[in-house]
Amino acid sequence: xxxxxxxxxxxxxxxxxxxxxxxxxxxxxxxxxxxxxxxxxxxxxxxxxxxxxxxxxxxxxxxxxxxxxxxxxxxxxxxxxxxxxxxxxxxxxxxxxxxxxxxxxxxxxxxxxxxxxxxxxxxxxxxxxxxxxxxxxxxxxxxxxxxxxxxxxxxxxxxxxxxxxxxxxxxxxxxxxxxxxxxxxxxxxxxxxxxxxxxxxxxxxxxxxxxxxxxxxxxxxxxxxxxxxxxxxxxxxxxxxxxxxxxxxxxxxxxxxxxxxxxxxxxxxxxxxxxxxxxxxxxxxxxxxxxxxxxxxxxxxxxxxxxxxxxxxxxxxxxxxxxxxxxxxxxxxx
Ligand SMILES: NC(=O)C1=CN([C@@H]2O[C@H](COP(=O)(O)OP(=O)(O)OC[C@H]3O[C@@H](n4cnc5c(N)ncnc54)[C@H](O)[C@@H]3O)[C@@H](O)[C@H]2O)C=CC1
Ligand SMILES: O=CC(=O)O
Numbered sequence: 001x002x003x004x005x006x007x008x009x010x011x012x013x014x015x016x017x018x019x020x021x022x023x024x025x026x027x028x029x030x031x032x033x034x035x036x037x038x039x040x041x042x043x044x045x046x047x048x049x050x051x052x053x054x055x056x057x058x059x060x061x062x063x064x065x066x067x068x069x070x071x072x073x074x075x076x077x078x079x080x081x082x083x084x085x086x087x088x089x090x091x092x093x094x095x096x097x098x099x100x101x102x103x104x105x106x107x108x109x110x111x112x113x114x115x116x117x118x119x120x121x122x123x124x125x126x127x128x129x130x131x132x133x134x135x136x137x138x139x140x141x142x143x144x145x146x147x148x149x150x151x152x153x154x155x156x157x158x159x160x161x162x163x164x165x166x167x168x169x170x171x172x173x174x175x176x177x178x179x180x181x182x183x184x185x186x187x188x189x190x191x192x193x194x195x196x197x198x199x200x201x202x203x204x205x206x207x208x209x210x211x212x213x214x215x216x217x218x219x220x221x222x223x224x225x226x227x228x229x230x231x232x233x234x235x236x237x238x239x240x241x242x243x244x245x246x247x248x249x250x251x252x253x254x255x256x257x258x259x260x261x262x263x264x265x266x267x268x269x270x271x272x273x274x275x276x277x278x279x280x281x282x283x284x285x286x287x288x289x290x291x292x293x294x295x296x297x298x299x300x301x302x303x304x305x306x307x308x309x310x311x312x313x314x315x316x317x318x319x320x321x322x323x324x325x326x327x328x329x330x331x332x333x334x
Pocket of ligand 1: 081082083102103105106109159160161162163164165182183184185216217218219220222223244245246270271296297298299300
């Protein structure tokens with residue numbers, strides 16, 4: 001690549017220093033040092049002149065943006081696993097390749113999913129808040145105080161048994177949960193055997209039988225409000241729902257109604273339908289100890305971000321070396 005002209009690469013957000021240094025060495029990189037989210041007009045101006053766009057989950061790379069791209073834009077190398085913010089079909093129509101950063105954030109995201117699975121039934125955030133809100137004043141232990149619900153022996157139902165779903169299942173099994181899952185297709189017999197997992201072709205039937213639902217499928221047209229009002233109503237009143245995938249997989253308004261009416265016991269949410277805006281009713285439910293809310297941080301580890309950056313670099317280099325990049329996202333997602 002040294003003798004060739006370096007590709008111009010527009011990176012929409014601040015990345016870890018080590019990643020930015022590497023981007024600068026290898027590419028004609030335009031960084032976002034002060035990390036101000038880019039506006040749509042700024043993105044339009046960028047795609048008109050650069051070879052590569054590196055967006056993150058907060059950028060809307062829709063058909064309107066892609067249609068305005070100049071002929072030199074050949075690659076959208078997303079700094080993210082999910083690509084629901086990118087119109088991959090529109091990119092393909094324009095001859096633009098799309099890549100993402102799978103695998104390197106699987107374990108981190110599964111860890112945080114497990115943290116939420118523990119936090120909600122065991123009232124972890126509530127307990128921590130009691131001490132800090134009362135500035136350490138505490139009357140002491142009591143047998144009937146802060147009682148949560150036991151994790152071991154319960155059933156988890158994983159919606160979307162891909163990389164993260166499977167990593168969640170491994171953790172959940174170690175905590176004594178029995179594994180149930182719904183997916184577009186069954187996982188391998190070896191994986192099912194290792195996890196002692198039960199496959200449910202019918203999501204409806206699984207929802208009615210499990211104690212904790214973990215949402216781990218991508219946001220696609222087919223998964224929009226997959227957890228609809230009708231399906232949420234199938235869940236048992238003592239069950240919990242955890243979402244570290246994307247907010248719009250759950251009908252958030254319907255979920256809030258179920259939580260307020262006691263039709264679902266609690267929720268652990270890292271993602272929201274209109275993020276970064278959070279429905280004030282969720283904040284109120286958090287105050288009542290019914291939900292634990294995180295600001296979309298399940299994959300947020302330094303190691304993960306550095307590995308994601310390395311993946312973006314490899315995807316760009318492979319592409320400009322004339323090969324198929326390892327993490328190409330194919331159009332036609334359902
Ligand atoms: N909160 C966070 O910080 C993070 C969130 N994510 C989200 O997690 C999602 C999943 O990531 P991975 O496990 O790596 O993806 P993956 O592609 O390995 O797994 C997704 C699974 O969902 C299944 N699926 C897709 N559509 C379905 C449907 N209609 N019904 C049932 N199952 C369906 C697929 O068959 C696949 O097995 C990402 O798309 C992203 O949205 C990913 C990383 C970090
Ligand atoms: O939500 C994060 C991602 O990388 O996808």
